[in-house]
Amino acid sequence: MKRLLLPIILITFAVICLSIVHIDNVNRLDAQSDELRKKYTTEQYKVEKPTNTSIVLPELK
Template sequence: MKRLLLPIVLITFAVICLSIVHIDNINKLDAQSNELRKKHETERAVDYQANNPSTIKDTK
């Protein structure tokens, strides 16, 4: 039983560390995805207004 304890502990530690790194990477990717989505929506809105000047209201 003692011979199995060290490998089991090391494998468990490795799995926990890799899980933490994986979750951190997923969170970073999610943040980047949201940032790019907002940027893309802003660019589409600017392009739409530039191509459709009738949508811009006169403030006179």
């Protein structure tokens, strides 16, 4: 039983540390995603859309 105690403790510690790092990375990615989404929507509204949207095709002979 004593032989298994140290590996179990080390594996548990590693899983907890990796979980904390993973949650932190997900939160950072979420913040960056929100920032890029805001930037994209503001740039999208800044672009002026052309008033004439019809397409003129050349006549085929």
